[in-house]
Amino acid sequence: MKLHGDKMERTPPRSRQEYAAFRTIQTRWMDNDFYGHMNNAVHYSLFDTAVNGWLIEQGLLDLNGSGTVFLVVETGCKYFAEMAFPDIISAGIRLAHLGNSSLKYEVGLFRNEEETASAEGQFVHVHVDRKSHAPVPLTDGQRLRLKRLLAG
Amino acid sequence: MKLHGDKMERTPPRSRQEYAAFRTIQTRWMDNDFYGHMNNAVHYSLFDTAVNGWLIEQGLLDLNGSGTVFLVVETGCKYFAEMAFPDIISAGIRLAHLGNSSLKYEVGLFRNEEETASAEGQFVHVHVDRKSHAPVPLTDGQRLRLKRLLAG
Amino acid sequence: MKLHGDKMERTPPRSRQEYAAFRTIQTRWMDNDFYGHMNNAVHYSLFDTAVNGWLIEQGLLDLNGSGTVFLVVETGCKYFAEMAFPDIISAGIRLAHLGNSSLKYEVGLFRNEEETASAEGQFVHVHVDRKSHAPVPLTDGQRLRLKRLLAG
Amino acid sequence: MKLHGDKMERTPPRSRQEYAAFRTIQTRWMDNDFYGHMNNAVHYSLFDTAVNGWLIEQGLLDLNGSGTVFLVVETGCKYFAEMAFPDIISAGIRLAHLGNSSLKYEVGLFRNEEETASAEGQFVHVHVDRKSHAPVPLTDGQRLRLKRLLAG
Numbered sequence: 018m019k020l021h022g023d024k025m026e027r028t029p030p031r032s033r034q035e036y037a038a039f040r041t042i043q044t045r046w047m048d049n050d051f052y053g054h055m056n057n058a059v060h061y062s063l064f065d066t067a068v069n070g071w072l073i074e075q076g077l078l079d080l081n082g083s084g085t086v087f088l089v090v091e092t093g094c095k096y097f098a099e100m101a102f103p104d105i106i107s108a109g110i111r112l113a114h115l116g117n118s119s120l121k122y123e124v125g126l127f128r129n130e131e132e133t134a135s136a137e138g139q140f141v142h143v144h145v146d147r148k149s150h151a152p153v154p155l156t157d158g159q160r161l162r163l164k165r166l167l168a169g
Numbered sequence: 170m171k172l173h174g175d176k177m178e179r180t181p182p183r184s185r186q187e188y189a190a191f192r193t194i195q196t197r198w199m200d201n202d203f204y205g206h207m208n209n210a211v212h213y214s215l216f217d218t219a220v221n222g223w224l225i226e227q228g229l230l231d232l233n234g235s236g237t238v239f240l241v242v243e244t245g246c247k248y249f250a251e252m253a254f255p256d257i258i259s260a261g262i263r264l265a266h267l268g269n270s271s272l273k274y275e276v277g278l279f280r281n282e283e284e285t286a287s288a289e290g291q292f293v294h295v296h297v298d299r300k301s302h303a304p305v306p307l308t309d310g311q312r313l314r315l316k317r318l319l320a321g
Numbered sequence: 322m323k324l325h326g327d328k329m330e331r332t333p334p335r336s337r338q339e340y341a342a343f344r345t346i347q348t349r350w351m352d353n354d355f356y357g358h359m360n361n362a363v364h365y366s367l368f369d370t371a372v373n374g375w376l377i378e379q380g381l382l383d384l385n386g387s388g389t390v391f392l393v394v395e396t397g398c399k400y401f402a403e404m405a406f407p408d409i410i411s412a413g414i415r416l417a418h419l420g421n422s423s424l425k426y427e428v429g430l431f432r433n434e435e436e437t438a439s440a441e442g443q444f445v446h447v448h449v450d451r452k453s454h455a456p457v458p459l460t461d462g463q464r465l466r467l468k469r470l471l472a473g
Numbered sequence: 474m475k476l477h478g479d480k481m482e483r484t485p486p487r488s489r490q491e492y493a494a495f496r497t498i499q500t501r502w503m504d505n506d507f508y509g510h511m512n513n514a515v516h517y518s519l520f521d522t523a524v525n526g527w528l529i530e531q532g533l534l535d536l537n538g539s540g541t542v543f544l545v546v547e548t549g550c551k552y553f554a555e556m557a558f559p560d561i562i563s564a565g566i567r568l569a570h571l572g573n574s575s576l577k578y579e580v581g582l583f584r585n586e587e588e589t590a591s592a593e594g595q596f597v598h599v600h601v602d603r604k605s606h607a608p609v610p611l612t613d614g615q616r617l618r619l620k621r622l623l624a625g
Contacts, residue, residue, distance in 0.1 A: 179459070193347065194344065194349070195347055198373045198374075199369060199370070203384070214351045215349070217350040218347070218349040218350045218351070218406070219349075233357070254374075255374050255378075
C-alpha cells in the first residue's frame with residue numbers, strides 16, 4: 018500500500034545504493050499498532066538504534082566511558098509504504114551535513130528485500146559534554162570516521 | 170537544559186495560549202533512556218496519543234466502528250528542552266492545515282506547569298478508507314469539528 | 322471480555338480497597354497492539370511507573386542523587402480482562418513482602434472507574450548499590466516508609 | 474553482574490540446548506533505561522516477538538487471515554543477569570504444557586554468544602476465536618506442529 022495525501026507531491030524515496038552503511042533490525046510484535054502496521058513512533062526508535070549502533074561500532078560513542086555523547090535536537094520522517102511485524106528492516110544511514118559540533122543524518126528504512134525505502138527520516142545530533150550538555154566541537158579524528166557516512 | 174547545536178537558528182517554542190486543545194499524559198519510567206531524559210521517539214508516541222485521543226473524544230474516530238481512519242504520512246519534532254519521568258506532560262494541539270482529505274497538526278509538549286513548550290511536533294494525517302487505505306474527502310461535519318483546533 | 326483458559330482456576334482479582342496507594346496513568350495509542358487491546362508487555366511498564374513514581378514521591382528514590390537504587394529481579398502478571406487506549410488506568414500498589422534488602426510488591430491495574438482489577442502483577446525489587454549493584458540492607462527509616470504500602 | 478536478592482534461592486537458568494527453537498532479536502537504543510540496561514518490560518516484548526514469530530513461520534498464526542488467534546493470560550520472568558543495547562538476543566522457546574486450548578511456553582533470553590540464559594520467562598497463550606475471544610480447542614494438526622517445541 019502507498020501512503021499519500023491529496024495533492025501531496027513528495028520527492029520519491031531513495032534506493033539502497035544511496036546509503037553508506039546499513040544495520041539490520043528485527044521488527045517486534047508490539048511495533049504493530051491497531052491498524053496492523055508499524056506505528057509511526059517506532060520508526061524513530063529504529064533511527065536511534067541504527068545511528069547509535071553505528072557510532073558505537075566505529076568507536077565514536079562509548080556508553081560507559083566517553084566524556085561526550087550525542088543528543089538529538091531535531092527529527093523527521095516521511096512514510097511512503099507500510100512495514101509490519103514480522104518484517105526484517107534494513108536501516109541505511111548517510112550523512113547529510115557535518116557541522117562544527119552537529120550532524121544531520123538521513124536514515125532510510127527498507128522492508129525485507131525491497132530496494133526502495135518504505136520510510137525516510139532525518140536525525141540531527143549535537144555532540145555535547147556528557148555532564149553539562151554543552152556543545153563540544155568534533156575532533157579531526159571523529160570527523161574522519163564520520164565522513165565514511167557521506168554517500169557516494 | 171537547553172538543547173541546541175552550532176549556529177542553529179530556530180523559531181522559539183510556542184506558549185500554551187497558542188494551542189487550541191490539551192491532553193494530559195503521565196510520563197513512564199521506561200520513557201527515560203540511558204541519558205536520563207525522555208527518549209526522542211517517545212515524543213511521537215505522545216503526539217499520536219494526544220491527536221487520536223482528541224479525535225475519539227470528538228466522535229471523529231471510532232476504533233471499532235468507523236469506516237474511515239487517519240493514517241500518518243509525515244511527522245517531525247524539534248526538541249528545545251529535556252523532559253523526564255516522573256514529569257506530567259500537557260500536549261497542546263492546533264491545526265496548521267486542513268486539506269481535502271489531509272490535515273496537518275502541530276503539537277506542543279509542555280512539562281509540568283511550564284508555559285513554554287519543551288518540544289514541538291508536526292503530524293500529518295490522511296483520512297482514508299479503513300480497508301483500502303484510499304484517501305476519503307473529509308465531510309462538512311468533520312471539517313466543522315476539526316476547525317475547533319484552529320488556534321487564535 | 323474475560324480472558325481465561327481451559328480448566329484454569331485462578332484466584333479472582335482484588336478490588337481497589339485491597340491496595341494501599343494509587344497512581345493514575347493515561348494509556349497511549351501505541352499501547353494497543355494488533356488485537357486492539359493493551360499489549361501484555363505494557364502492563365509491566367505501568368508496574369514500573371507506578372512503583373518507581375511512588376518511591377520517588379516518598380523520597381525513597383532520587384534518580385540523580387541517591388547512592389542506592391532498586392533493581393527488578395522477578396516479575397509476573399495475570400490478565401483478567403482487556404484494557405485499551407484511551408482508557409485511564411489506576412495502578413494500586415501493596416507490599417506483599419518486606420525482606421532485608423528485597424521487597425515484593427503487588428500491583429493491580431484498574432480500568433477507568435472499575436472496582437475490580439483487570440490485571441494483577443507482582444514485582445520484586447532488590448535494594449542495591451548504584452555502582453556495584455550489590456544488595457544493600459534497607460534502613461529503619463526506609464522500612465518505616467515502605468510499611469505504608471502494607472494493606473489493611 | 475548477577476541480580477539476586479537476600480536469601481533468594483532460585484533454580485539456575487537453563488542453557489541453550491534445553492530450548493527447542495530460536496529467534497534472533499536486535500536490541501534497540503530505547504530498550505536501555507536510566508540504569509543503562511534493558512528495562513524489565515522489554516523482556517516481555519521479546520517473548521511476544523519470539524513466540525508469535527515462530528507461530529507465524531509455522532503457519533499456526535496468520536495475522537490477516539486466521540479465524541483464531543492466541544491471547545496471553547499469564548506471564549512471568551526471572552532476571553538473572555543484565556542485557557543491554559547493542560546486544561543481540563537469541564530467544565529460545567520450549568513448550569512446558571500443551572492443554573486443550575491453552576499452551577504454556579518457556580522462553581530463555583541469551584545475550585550474544587552466551588550459553589546460559591540471562592532471563593527466563595513463562596508465557597501462557599489461550600487459543601481463541603478472533604471475534605468472540607472464546608476458547609477454541611487446538612486441532613490435531615496444530616498440536617502436531619506445536620509438539621516440535623517440546624524440548625528433548
